[in-house]
Amino acid sequence: MDSDIVLSLRNLVKRYPGVLALDHVSLDFRKGEVHALLGENGAGKSTLVKVVGGAIEPDSGVIRVNGREFTRMNPHLARSLGIEVIHQEFNLVPPLSVAENIFLGDKVGGRRLVDFKVMRERAVALFQQFNIAIDPDKPVRELSPAQQRLVEIAKAVSKNVRILIMDEPSAPLSVSEVEHMFEIIQRLKQNGVTVIYISHRLEEVFRISDRVSVMRDGRYVATRPTADTNRKELISLMVGRELTEQYPAGTGAPSDVALEIRHLSGNGVRDISFYVRKGEILGLSGLVGAGRTELAMVIFGAAPAEGGEIWVDGKRVTINSPADAIRHGIGLLPEDRKGQGLFLEMGVKWNICFPIVRRISRRGLVDTKAEQEIAAKYKARLDIRTPSLEQRVKNLSGGNQQKVVLAKALAAQSDILIFDEPTKGIDVGTKQEIYKLMRELADNGIAIIMISSDMQELLGMSDRIVVLCEGAFAGEVHREQFSQNYILDLASGTH
C-alpha cells in the first residue's frame, strides 16, 4: 500500500429514496497533492464531501484516514483528524470580526474569557504567512466575497488542517482573486496539506491540480494525472460521451439594431453607450465589480438611471420599472437564479407563466388553459426535465432551474434578452443545451446581451464583446480581434 496516501475511501455507498448518490465509490488522495474532483451536477461530489466531512453518514464502506479506519465520520471527529471543508456557501458570522470568526469555537488565551489581544496577534501572524491583507478587526459583513473566502481558508488553516476540501471555492471570485487563492493553495501544498478541489471551471482544474478524478451518476469514473489529460477527455469522461462542438456558430447575419443605450449612467456605472442588433449575441465582459450586473439592472429598470437614453427598435423609451422593460420586450435572466429569478416553493408552470399571468387573465381571472398550454410548450421546447408541470422548482437541478428562468423570459415574448452568467454552477451537459438555445434564439432574430465571467464561454459565444472597467466603458472588441489577453487588458484598465 502506498504510504503517502492520507485519505482513502473504499466502497462508499449512500442511498437516498430513489437515488443512489454514491455507488461503491473508492478513491485515494495523496499527501500534499491538489486533487481536483469533477462531475456534472448530481454526480455525487457534494455527497462525497459531506461523507468525508462528517455531515452525513454513508450506508456502507470505509473511510481510511492516515491508516485509521472509520465507517462513519462526524464533524468533530473529522476536524480532530485535520479534515476541513470550505463549502460553496459562506460559513462565517457576519457581525463578528475577522479574528473572532477565525478562532470561533477555539479557546484562545485565558481559561474562561477570550483574550482578544492574543487572538488578534495570531490572526495577523496567519495573514502574514499567506500574504493576506485584511484588517482582523473588521466585521466580516464589511468584507468582499473574495476576502470572506480568504478568511475561511485562514480559518481552516488555523485548525491545523491536513486535508482541505474546497467545494466550488472560486464561484464568487474574480480572476485576480482566484490567482491569489491559488498562491495560498500552492503554499498549503508545500506544507504537505492535501487539497481536494471541486470546481466546474476546467481552466482552474488545469491550472492548479496535480491529479483529477471524475465522477458520474454517483460512480467513480477515472483518475488522471492532470498533465496527461486534456479538456476534451475530461468533458467526455464527465458526460460519458464525446462532445463534438462546444460553441454553436451563428448564421452571422445580424440585422437592425434592437437595443441601443446612449451615455447611460446610474447604479454605479457611468456614461455607457453600445448597441445590440437582432440576431446577435453581445458579450459583456469585465472583472467582478466592473458594473456589468449593475448596468443590466439599469437597462431593465430595476435600478434608477441617472442619465442617458435607452432606445428600443429605433424609438427612445422611458424605463422606470421592470414592468416598463418587460413591456418594451426586454427580458432579464438574473445571475442569482434562486434569489432573483425563481419562486422556489411554487411549481414549474406557476413560475413560467408568472410574468405573463396578468396578460393571460380575463377580468382578473387567470386563464388556466392558456397557462397549461404555454408551460407545456416551453417545457417541450427547452427540454425542461421535470416529472410534472406542478413540480416545485426547488426540487429541480440547477440546469433545469435555469431553463425555467429562460422559459419565463421567452413566455413573456421578449425580443431582447439579457443573460447574466447563464451557465454559472451548471453542469457541462446542460451548458451545451443552453448555448445551443441561446444561438437558436439569436438565429430567430432575438438580440442577446450575455454577461459572463467565463472567458472561454465569452469568446466562444459572443459575436461582439463590450468590456467594462470600474463602471465605465473600456472598449468594444469584434470577433476577428478576439483574444483573452486583449480583453483582460481592457477589463483591468491596463490598455
Next chain:
Amino acid sequence: MAKVQPFARNIYRSATDFARKYAPLLILTGLVLLFTFISPNFMTVKNLTLMLRQVSFATISAVGIMFVMISGAIDLSIGSQIVFTNIVTAILMVRYHVHPALAILVCLTMGTFLGTMNGVLSVKLQIHPLIITLGTATIYKGLGYIVANGKNIIGLPESFKVFGQGYVGPVPIPVIIMAVVALIGNFVLTRTYFGRYVFAMGGNPEAARLAGVNINKMRVITFAICGFASGITSVLLLSRVFSGQVFTGQGVEFDCLTAALLGGVSFVGGEGTIFGLITGVLIIGVLNNAMQLAGLPDFYQNVVKGTVLLVAVGFDVYQKRRKAKETIARVSS
C-alpha cells in the same frame, strides 16, 4: 424482503406526508371526537351554531390578515382598528342619527383607510410592518379612547341589530357573511392574477419585482384589504354587542394570527390556504366552546390555546425541516 422494504417505506412516507398536509384537519377531527365523547352538550345543532357565530367575527378579519401574511407582512393593528371604527360608527348613529346603511359604509371606508395607512407607512418609511402596525395599533386604539371619551355609546337603532344578532332560517347572519368573505377570499387568492402577485411577493419579493410586480402598490392594497375585512368585523361586533365600547375587538389580531398559523399560513409569506385558515379558526372555536361547556375559567383556556398553537406549529415546522433535509440531500448529491 428487498422488495417489501421500499414498499413499506413508501407507505410510511405517504402516511407522514398525509399527516403533515392535513395535520390541522386531523387535530380538529380529534378534538371534535374527543368532546363529543366527553360532553353530551357538544354535538348539538344549537351548540355548533353558537360556536360558528362565535368564531365568525374573528374569521372575517383573519381572511384579511391572510392576504397580508401571504404577501410577507403582518398586521398587529386589527383589534385597534376595530376599537376606533366601532366607536366612530356608534357615535355617528347615536349622536348624529346617521342612517345605519350610511354608517356601515363609513365604517368600511374607515377600516379600509386605516389599513391603507399601514401599507403607505410601511412603503414610505421602509420599516418592517410588524413595527409599523405596532405603532399604528397604539395610535388607533388611543384615538378610539379619545373619541369615546370614557363613555359607552348606547341607544343604537333597532334596525341595526339584525347584522350581528339576526338569522336567516337557522343560520346566524355573521356566519353567512363569514362564508361569503371566505369564499371571495379563496377565489381571489387562487383564481386571479392578483392572488398570484400576493403569493409571489411573499415567496420571493425580489423575483416578483423583477417580474414586473409593483411591490409597493401591492403592499398598500393588501393592507387595505385587511382593513376592509376588519371594517366588516367591526360592523358585526357593534351590532352584536349593541353598544359602542372601547373593549370591543381588542386582541382580535391574536386570534386571527393564531388561527392562521394553526391553519398552516406561513409567518414569512408565500404560503397559505383559506381551507387551512378555516380549519385553524374551527380548532380555536371548538376549544373555546368545549372549555366553556366544561366551565373552565378563562385563564386556563388561554394556557390550553397557547399550548395547542405551539404543538401544531412546532409539528409543522419539524416536518418541513425533515422534508427539506431529505430534499437537499437528494438534490445536492
